[in-house]
Amino acid sequence: MSRGSRLLGMALAVLVLASVAAASAAAAPEQPSEPFFPRSGNRGYDVEHYDVSLGYQPRSGMLTARDVIEARATSGLSKFSLDLDGLKVTSVGVDGEAAEYTRGRGKVKVVPATRIAKGEAFTVELRYQGVPRKVIDPDGSPEGWYRTKDGAVGVGEPVGTAAWLACNNAPRDKASLDIQISVPAGVKAVSNGRLVSREKVGGRVRWSWSEPQPMATYLALVDIGRGRLVQGRVGKLPTWTLIDPKLAKASRAAIASLPAIIRWESHIYGPYPFSAAGSVVDVADLEYALETQSRPIYAFAPDRTTVVHETAHQWFGDSVSLERWPNIWLNEGLATWTQWYFAEQHGGRSAQQVFAELYRRPASATGFWNPPPGHPGQAKNLFAVSTYVRGAMTLQALRDKIGTHELLRILRSWATEHRYANGDIEEFMALAERVSGERLRGFFQRWLFERGKP
Ligand code: ARG
Numbered sequence: 001m002s003r004g005s006r007l008l009g010m011a012l013a014v015l016v017l018a019s020v021a022a023a024s025a026a027a028a029p030e031q032p033s034e035p036f037f038p039r040s041g042n043r044g045y046d047v048e049h050y051d052v053s054l055g056y057q058p059r060s061g062m063l064t065a066r067d068v069i070e071a072r073a074t075s076g077l078s079k080f081s082l083d084l085d086g087l088k089v090t091s092v093g094v095d096g097e098a099a100e101y102t103r104g105r106g107k108v109k110v111v112p113a114t115r116i117a118k119g120e121a122f123t124v125e126l127r128y129q130g131v132p133r134k135v136i137d138p139d140g141s142p143e144g145w146y147r148t149k150d151g152a153v154g155v156g157e158p159v160g161t162a163a164w165l166a167c168n169n170a171p172r173d174k175a176s177l178d179i180q181i182s183v184p185a186g187v188k189a190v191s192n193g194r195l196v197s198r199e200k201v202g203g204r205v206r207w208s209w210s211e212p213q214p215m216a217t218y219l220a221l222v223d224i225g226r227g228r229l230v231q232g233r234v235g236k237l238p239t240w241t242l243i244d245p246k247l248a249k250a251s252r253a254a255i256a257s258l259p260a261i262i263r264w265e266s267h268i269y270g271p272y273p274f275s276a277a278g279s280v281v282d283v284a285d286l287e288y289a290l291e292t293q294s295r296p297i298y299a300f301a302p303d304r305t306t307v308v309h310e311t312a313h314q315w316f317g318d319s320v321s322l323e324r325w326p327n328i329w330l331n332e333g334l335a336t337w338t339q340w341y342f343a344e345q346h347g348g349r350s351a352q353q354v355f356a357e358l359y360r361r362p363a364s365a366t367g368f369w370n371p372p373p374g375h376p377g378q379a380k381n382l383f384a385v386s387t388y389v390r391g392a393m394t395l396q397a398l399r400d401k402i403g404t405h406e407l408l409r410i411l412r413s414w415a416t417e418h419r420y421a422n423g424d425i426e427e428f429m430a431l432a433e434r435v436s437g438e439r440l441r442g443f444f445q446r447w448l449f450e451r452g453k454p
């Protein structure tokens with residue numbers, strides 16, 4: 001949830017939620033596939049797995065990395081590139097042979113000793129180190145690597161992951177992740193998925209995490225800091241939660257509602273997609289929460305509706321990922337509508353009341369209605385208020401048109417049919433028409449793509 005939507009969310013909270021709270025494709029074909037970030041990602045190959053070992057020194061901020069990437073060529077490759085923003089590369093190997101490499105802006109350009117044929121599987125091993133940088137997004141928000149008083153946070157929506165992980169940094173290329181993080185004893189290191197082991201090595205501790213389900217690179221998480229790592233369960237699902245002691249009290253109630261939220265969302269959207277869950281709450285000036293896969297991070301003490309939002313992203317965004325960034329409505333619109341519906345189902349105002357209240361905004365409130373959620377136009381508008389709020393209103397208007405049962409069938413089918421994969425708005429609209437049996441093109445055109453008040 002972005003700061004803008006949090007602020008708007010707060011304004012609405014009084015009204016709406018108070019009652020609930022009581023409760024460069026080198027050598028690869030060049031396609032303009034990622035219009036907002038044309039320099040990110042490479043279409044010449046597809047990553048299947050990242051095996052990453054990080055060592056971190058909180059005092060100096062120094063990161064040492066070994067990154068083993070298993071990929072498959074989607075075209076013949078005499079050279080290829082990976083995204084890495086800053087840091088010093090010390091070696092690159094391809095299939096066990098040393099490879100030549102150069103750096104370009106945000107890139108490592110690799111020339112393997114032997115050309116890789118189309119369809120061939122290959123392994124890249126990179127070693128790099130340095131003090132990773134904080135990245136400022138097109139909308140002014142910080143991401144990338146962020147130093148905190150007691151450690152660091154590594155996050156990456158939309159493109160900050162490349163500040164600490166050499167990767168194919170585009171949401172369409174999802175891959176599983178095994179990550180080991182070695183830190184001084186006394187701080188914890190948390191990432192995505194399950195905790196596999198925790199080993200003492202000298203005065204340091206090596207934390208091994210594994211996320212076996214495919215993950216978009218922007219959903220990778222590293223959180224290093226103090227606090228108690230608490231393990232729990234939601235049914236058979238293991239959870240790991242790390243809360244900064246400074247935020248423990250203020251976040252307790254909302255974090256404690258995660259099991260109930262997972263159960264409720266599983267009930268309406270289908271089985272929880274991942275093999276672990278949990279939360280990270282850390283004091284970091286990130287100003288937002290992020291739906292890092294299996295374990296969202298909150299840079300403040302969240303309220304329950306924010307936990308509902310980030311948990312909804314586990315279905316919409318994480319399991320079903322964007323084909324490309326301009327499709328952001330499929331993430332933020334769906335997660336925000338889930339907040340409204342959750343409130344309605346838990347003694348709060350109905351989503352229709354929220355909608356009616358918001359729909360009174362005059363057409364002249366252009367910053368509220370624009371950009372249209374299906375067409376953000378520029379990278380700096382990805383997390384605009386309209387992406388979230390008009391985005392959720394779109395779903396509520398659809399519900400009003402076709403009924404609750406049909407809307408939920410659409411959302412559930414979306415989660416099921418694109419599970420662990422990608423989807424775009426075109427596919428969503430087609431699915432909505434197929435599932436509901438109604439013609440919805442005109443409706444979507446007005447709500448998602450036309451400027452101004454629909
Ligand atoms: N996806 C996050 C959410 O749950 C917001 C991320 C905001 N990032 C940014 N660069 N502004 O809503």
Ligand code: ZN
Nearest residue numbers: 001331332335
């Ligand atoms: Zn969101």
